Amino acid sequence: MGGLILGAALAGCALLAQAPDLAARRPKGPALPQGRTSPDLRPGEAFALAGPDGAVQSWGEASAEQALGSLAALVWLRFEGDAWAARDVRFKCPGGAAGCTRPKGHGRVDLAEALKGDCRLAFRTWIAESAAQWVEDYGEGVARARLEEGFRPFLGARLPRADRLPDFGPAWTGDGDLLRTTPAAFLAWLADPAQFELLSRCRRTLGSASFHFRDLVGTEDWWTHAGVDAQGAWVAGGNGRAAALLRIRGACSAEEARARFRAILGIKG
Ligand SMILES: [Zn+2]
Numbered sequence: 001m002g003g004l005i006l007g008a009a010l011a012g013c014a015l016l017a018q019a020p021d022l023a024a025r026r027p028k029g030p031a032l033p034q035g036r037t038s039p040d041l042r043p044g045e046a047f048a049l050a051g052p053d054g055a056v057q058s059w060g061e062a063s064a065e066q067a068l069g070s071l072a073a074l075v076w077l078r079f080e081g082d083a084w085a086a087r088d089v090r091f092k093c094p095g096g097a098a099g100c101t102r103p104k105g106h107g108r109v110d111l112a113e114a115l116k117g118d119c120r121l122a123f124r125t126w127i128a129e130s131a132a133q134w135v136e137d138y139g140e141g142v143a144r145a146r147l148e149e150g151f152r153p154f155l156g157a158r159l160p161r162a163d164r165l166p167d168f169g170p171a172w173t174g175d176g177d178l179l180r181t182t183p184a185a186f187l188a189w190l191a192d193p194a195q196f197e198l199l200s201r202c203r204r205t206l207g208s209a210s211f212h213f214r215d216l217v218g219t220e221d222w223w224t225h226a227g228v229d230a231q232g233a234w235v236a237g238g239n240g241r242a243a244a245l246l247r248i249r250g251a252c253s254a255e256e257a258r259a260r261f262r263a264i265l266g267i268k269g
Pocket residue numbers: 093094095100101102105106107118119120121122
């Protein structure tokens with residue numbers, strides 16, 4: 001399975017190699033459906049959209065800082081996705097009593113299933129395994145510096161100074177306030193060319209719905225990643241040319257959040 005993921009990731013890279021041509025044929029910046037100049041947002045929603053040139057437009061409460069929540073999984077996928085795919089990681093989730101997002105547990109999950117189901121226990125287990133490997137490979141001081149570098153956009157100055165690795169508790173998979181972002185800042189990070197391999201992996205792992213945001217992206221498949229936390233829900237998505245991010249404050253299920261994401265983009269699920 002690891003070979004499959006790597007092979008498909010390489011195929012994704014070949015597609016991405018065409019991106020500059022596609023970008024050159026398109027107008028600057030993203031367009032909204034049917035000539036609208038702003039999306040129809042409800043109170044408490046924030047929406048950000050990045051087009052082929054990486055320029056980010058945002059609406060609603062897009063500059064309000066909030067907990068990273070389920071988006072932490074995407075940052076970890078960027079940080080350790082290659083290693084986890086190569087190891088073909090697996091996990092058996094015992095469920096809510098042990099601190100996961102689904103009370104009955106997620107059962108046996110691989111990387112794709114953990115990502116889709118927001119199985120934070122699986123991620124914490126794999127993070128701990130990775131951390132042990134980093135220490136063995138290049139020592140704890142270097143591992144710490146690399147971790148700080150990778151998570152700096154979401155950590156601010158909240159991580160106490162140290163030369164050892166932190167305990168990778170729930171805060172590192174999106175619970176609480178350690179990792180924070182704004183919708184506009186996270187989408188800018190996601191749309192950065194440095195994230196091409198992450199986006200390729202997301203598209204392969206999470207993409208299934210055929211979305212029709214015709215003005216911007218035609219009928220290509222969009223991947224989406226949704227998750228809920230104590231303050232609301234996040235939905236991130238993209239299709240290789242464009243990326244978008246929705247934040248909803250307040251009680252909302254992952255499915256409801258995905259439906260809003262599609263409605264705001266004016267696309268059919
Ligand atoms: Zn789980």
